[in-house]
Amino acid sequence: MAVDKKQHIMSHAMQLFADKGFEATSIRDLAKVADVNVAMVNYYFGSKEKLMEAIIEEKAGYMKDRIEELNANTSISEIAKVNFLIEDYVNRIVSNPNFHKLLYKELMGINRESLNQTLTETLSRNTKNFAKIIENGVKKKVFKKVDPVLTVASIVGSITQIMMSKNMCNQLMEKPHDYEPFTDDAFKKRLIKHIQQMMQSHLLINQ
Numbered sequence: 001m002a003v004d005k006k007q008h009i010m011s012h013a014m015q016l017f018a019d020k021g022f023e024a025t026s027i028r029d030l031a032k033v034a035d036v037n038v039a040m041v042n043y044y045f046g047s048k049e050k051l052m053e054a055i056i057e058e059k060a061g062y063m064k065d066r067i068e069e070l071n072a073n074t075s076i077s078e079i080a081k082v083n084f085l086i087e088d089y090v091n092r093i094v095s096n097p098n099f100h101k102l103l104y105k106e107l108m109g110i111n112r113e114s115l116n117q118t119l120t121e122t123l124s125r126n127t128k129n130f131a132k133i134i135e136n137g138v139k140k141k142v143f144k145k146v147d148p149v150l151t152v153a154s155i156v157g158s159i160t161q162i163m164m165s166k167n168m169c170n171q172l173m174e175k176p177h178d179y180e181p182f183t184d185d186a187f188k189k190r191l192i193k194h195i196q197q198m199m200q201s202h203l204l205i206n207q
Contacts, residue, residue: 006044009034014055018098022052053118056103060122063088067129071136078137079204083196085130090159090192097163097182104160127152134203143203151202158195 045051137143
């Protein structure tokens with residue numbers, strides 16, 4: 001099977017950015033690790049910033065499709081849709097914490113305006129689409145009259161807070177400093193269950 005060179009470069013770039021940081025990673029570093037020449041990287045992306053933007057769009061694209069799929073599904077309840085998305089968000093963020101830490105830093109920074117704008121617009125789009133599910137639950141009177149956008153922000157923020165510091169996470173969980181919570185399936189299940197229970201209490205009228 002032929003290797004998709006563009007996807008191949010993006011995959012290696014994501015790992016390098018996660019491990020070394022965006023600033024510390026050069027196009028030459030990437031070309032070496034991906035076993036391609038610099039000209040090929042430039043041909044597909046033009047710059048390191050454009051490469052990062054392409055990675056952001058791809059990763060957010062999965063959630064966009066997933067949210068739209070659930071929005072269109074009339075056979076399951078709104079709370080089930082919220083639960084499915086919580087599980088998806090936890091699995092995707094916790095499975096690559098270093099990369100998502102990098103995204104968070106870029107979101108908070110102003111050094112690269114174009115990249116910051118792409119990240120902000122992409123995350124806002126998915127947040128608004130997720131919020132539509134909550135809005136529908138409110139309209140159907142199965143959810144309380146909550147703020148849909150801030151509810152989604154609370155979900156993502158809870159995951160991000162846990163993910164940002166392994167040491168803090170281990171202290172809160174009373175684990176040794178060398179414990180790796182992000183690779184522990186039991187930890188992920190615990191986090192998913194906690195946020196789902198929190199949202200059920202927050203959203204459901206008959207709770």
